[in-house]
Amino acid sequence: MVPKHDVGPETQTDAYFVMTCEGIRPSTSIREVSEWNGPPWMNGQVIDQPVPNPFVFRIDAHYPGELLPMYEGSILVMHDELIRKLQEAGVDNLQLFAALIRDEDKKKEYTDYKAVNIVGLVSCANMDESTRMDPDEDESDIIDVDFDSLVIDESKTGGALLFRLAEAVSAIVVHRSVRERVQSIRGMTFYASGEWSG
Numbered sequence: 033m034v035p036k037h038d039v040g041p042e043t044q045t046d047a048y049f050v051m052t053c054e055g056i057r058p059s060t061s062i063r064e065v066s067e068w069n070g071p072p073w074m075n076g077q078v079i080d081q082p083v084p085n086p087f088v089f090r091i092d093a094h095y096p097g098e099l100l101p102m103y104e105g106s107i108l109v110m111h112d113e114l115i116r117k118l119q120e121a122g123v124d125n126l127q128l129f130a131a132l133i134r135d136e137d138k139k140k141e142y143t144d145y146k147a148v149n150i151v152g153l154v155s156c157a158n159m160d161e162s163t164r165m166d167p168d169e170d171e172s173d174i175i176d177v178d179f180d181s182l183v184i185d186e187s188k189t190g191g192a193l194l195f196r197l198a199e200a201v202s203a204i205v206v207h208r209s210v211r212e213r214v215q216s217i218r219g220m221t222f223y224a225s226g227e228w229s230g
Contacts, residue, residue, distance in 0.1 A: 047208045048156075048184045049222040050197075050230075052104065056219040058097030062089040062133055064107060073107050074201040076153035079127055086130035087147040093137050101217050104202065108148045109133075114217055115146060121213035123194045125151040154205070155198035156188035165229070176200065182228045202230055 066084035071077065089109065091099070101111040109131055110118075118126065127149035133142040161183040177199045184205065189195075193210050197203040206214075211222050 047224065048186055048189060048205050049208070049211050049224055050182065050228040051194075051204045051206045051211070051214075052221045052223070052228075053100045053102040053219045054221040056098050056100055058095075059100050059219070060097040061092045061095045062099075062103055062105075062109065063092055064088075064105070065090050065134070068107065073149050074196060076151060076196050076198075076201070078151055079149050083129045083147070086132040086143070088132050088134065089145075090134045090136060099133070099142065100219050102220070104204070108150065108204075109145050110148045111217075112144045112146065114214060114220070115148070117214045117217065118194065118210065121193065121210040123210060125194065127151060150194065150196050150204065152192070152195045153198040153201065154189055154192050154195040156185050156205075157197060157199040158183040158185040159199070161226075178230070179203075180229050181226050182223075182230075184225045186225075200230060203228065 065088040068084070068087075070079065070081050070083075073079070087107065101114045103109040115126065115128065129147040129149075130143075131145040131147045133145055135141070157177070157179070162179055163181040165178040165180045179200055182197075182200070182203065189205075191207075193207045195205055197205050206222070214220055215222065
C-alpha cells in the first residue's frame with residue numbers, strides 16, 4: 033500500500049516532484065555483481081522470492097568519482113542516510129535488502145547502502161499537458177512512455193508520499209514533504225511538473 037499525506041479540506045493541492053540524484057560531479061557508477069533472475073524491480077510489486085544477501089555491486093573503475101546517495105539502475109540502490117530521511121518523512125512502502133558496494137581498486141567495501149524496491153505504481157501523468165519524445169507513440173503503452181516534459185496530475189496521486197509513475201516506471205515521484213526532508217542530502221535532485229524528461 034502506498035503511504036499517503038494527510039491533506040485537510042482547506043489545503044491547496046500539494047506539489048509533486050520527480051526525485052533523481054544528479055547533483056554531484058564527478059560521480060562514480062556502480063554495476064551489479066550478484067545475479068538476479070527474478071521479476072523486474074520497477075513494476076511496483078512486492079518481491080517475495082529470495083534476494084542475494086548481500087546484493088553485491090562494484091564501482092566502475094572507468095568512472096572515478098564520488099559515490100552517490102542513490103543509483104537508479106535496474107535495481108535501485110540507496111544510502112542508509114537517504115533511507116532514514118525518507119522513513120522520517122513517513123515513507124513506508126520500501127522493501128530493503130542488504131547491499132555491498134566493492135571498490136576493487138582501493139580494496140574497500142561499503143555496507144551502508146541498501147537495494148531498494150519501491151512498492152506501488154500510481155497513474156497520474158497528465159497526458160494532455162505532458163509532451164512525448166515520440167508524439168506517435170502507442171497510447172496503450174502505459175508503463176514505458178518516453179516523456180520530453182512530464183506534467184503530473186496532482187488530483188490523481190491520492191496523497192501518496194513516494195511511488196513509481198505507472199506511465200514511466202523509471203520516474204520516482206515524491207510529495208513536497210518528502211522533498212523537504214531529503215533535499216539536504218548532497219546530490220539529490222528534484223524536477224517539478226513539466227521539468228522532467230525520461
